[in-house]
Amino acid sequence: MEGLFDDASLRSDADLPGSGSLQANTHASAPLAVRMRPRTLDELVGQPQLRAEGSPLRQLIEGRQSMSVLLWGPPGTGKTTIAAIVSGQTDRAFVEVSAVSAGVKEVRAAIDHGRADLTRSGRETVLFVDEVHRFSKAQQDALLPGVENRWVTLVAATTENPFFSVISPLLSRSLLLQLDSLTDDDVVEVVDRALADERGLDGAFQLDDEARDHLVRLAGGDARRALTYLEAAAGAAAAKDASTIDLATAETAVDRAAVRYDRQGDQHYDVISAFIKSVRGSDADAALHYLARMFEAGEDPRFIARRLVILASEDIGLADPTALTTAVAAAQAVQLIGMPEARLNLAQATIALAVAPKSNAVTAAINAASADVRAGKIGQVPPHLRDAHYPGSKTLRDASSVGSSGTEGQGRVDYIYSHDEPFGIAEQQYAPDVVLDAEYYRPTSLGAEAAVKERWERIRRIVRGR
Incomplete structure (x- = not known):
């Protein structure tokens, strides 16, 4: 096993004094998102279904059960953090394998290392595989012995649907936990905590409400992105010897103008209404404008996709029978790929539906039939x-x-x-x-x-x- 962790594709904290999790790798110059990584399950923001009493994840951590888990969710929702918490709160060693650069040899070496530790000292190892969907079938097969024999506790993370991207034997041997995008309130909590916490900005800066709203919108439910933007904005404020991060500073720091858009208010409904009416009216240019506004403001792409699926039947119907297929395909692409790449799929669907011939005959037909039924x-x-x-x-x-x-x-x-x-x-x-x-x-x-x-x-x- 000599030289195992010299490879850049593997990262371990097992040899660091007094460390038992990824938290040991943090230092003063580490990125804000790394320094602010939650240390316990109770510090985790969002994902209430995973933090609830008696939940499988809490059982894994508090009951010290050796079950392997597969974490499926969008970027920045806490997958790496959960792996570190599992390791830190249960005093297991932590080994991270990069799915981008590791091969079968590195996977087997990591499992052998965990097996040796288990035999020698009884200490278990958390093997974290980020972006497991990037592994080939052979690489995923290499994980099976360690999982099946519980030589390691596998925590694998993926942003893609595991039923398409993870082999069935690995799925059947792992507990699948789905993570949701963080809400705006969740991201606000993450940002405010980083402003005050001694591991973060330690109260050195104040954040204006408009600047906070701007950072939260740009984050799009991604806590890591929110903290990265906050760190950049704090750096810009410090360069001006200012202790307050205002909207202008935040815009300059992240090179993105603030889009006036409230996902819970009038702008949300006005823009989506204008978007749908532009597609219905066959103006692809106007539709793309409103689509871009929603993207830039951090609108939920699943919401946009759902509206396009409805429009395909409501306003196009059998005038172009492929419209519904196109809209459904775009919605599936949003689920499989996620943002920002899925913006291309939504843009394609928007253009296709805008230029398609229009008919509301399907809508009129079901409305007329329903009216007769309601009339008795x-x-x-x-x-x-x-x-x-x-x-x-x-x-x-x-x-x-x-x-x-x-x-x-x-x-x-x-x-x-x-x-x-x-x-x-x-x-x-x-x-x-x-x-x-x-x-x-x-x-x-x-x-x-x-x-x-x-x-x-x-x-x-x-x-x-x-």
């Missing part, structure tokens, strides 16, 4: 359409077929199987009598819906015997 137009299902698979239905069907006037057979034999008819369409009553002549779907002649309209009108004439 709910008739009996025609007998020949009723289910004929439950026990007893054959008796009722046979009774009906011989002309029993007292009982309408269920799933009667006079049901016409569409596939036996020319063109696969049968003349047959499908709707209840009360809405027999209703025409809910009225397709337009726009885009691909023009062909749908022509086909639907022919089909309706055949089905209704016209």
Whole structure:
């Protein structure tokens, strides 16, 4: 094992005096985000589902259980911190493997090192693998013996969906814990704590409310990014011999102008409304402007994606049947990739939906059908359409077929199987009598819906015997 931790792809604190976690690597010149890393689970900001009494993570830490965990969540939500807490609060050694530069050899060496420590001194090792999704299948396979035999406590972190990026054997041997993006209030707590804490800025600076809001918006739920921006803003204030960080200083330090945008207020609703109406109105340039404003203000990209999925059916429908596919694909890309890269997927979907032909026929159709149902137009299902698979239905069907006037057979034999008819369409009553002549779907002649309209009108004439 000589020279194991000389490799840049591995980092260990096992040989540092009195250290038992990543906290031992902090020093006065370390980045603010590193110095302010929580030391205990109770200091962790956000993730209430993981900190709750009796939660699997708390059991792992307080019960000293040797279970491996897979942490899945956006950047800056505390994945590395949780690994360090697991190590520090349970007095386990901490070894970090870089998924970017480590190979199978380094993974096996780290596990062997942990196994040797366990055999020699009984001390367990936390093996932290950041961005485990970057590991190949062979590299992930190399983790299995250590996890299965509990030679190490694996804490693996990923920003991508582990069901796509992590091999099944490793998933089945690990406890999957999902982390959420921090809320604005969470980020404010992180920033304010760093301003006052002796490990942070130790009360040397005051932060204006406008500057705080600007940093929180730019952080986008990422605590590490918030602290990085705060450190830069403090440096800019110190250069001017100022003890107050105002909005102008914060803008200069992070090279980003403040965007007037309140994610809980009027700006949130006004901008998303303008965005949707621009897409509906087919103005791709205006839509991109509002999309960029939301990006720069730190709007939740999942919210934007959801609105595009709704619009694809509400305002485009069958005028471009691929619109919904495009919007759903963009929403999935947001989940799989995350920001900032997912901005490209959302921009592509925005342009595609803006330039697509528009139709609200789908919206009008379901609204009209719902209005009739709410008005009480709910008739009996025609007998020949009723289910004929439950026990007893054959008796009722046979009774009906011989002309029993007292009982309408269920799933009667006079049901016409569409596939036996020319063109696969049968003349047959499908709707209840009360809405027999209703025409809910009225397709337009726009885009691909023009062909749908022509086909639907022919089909309706055949089905209704016209």
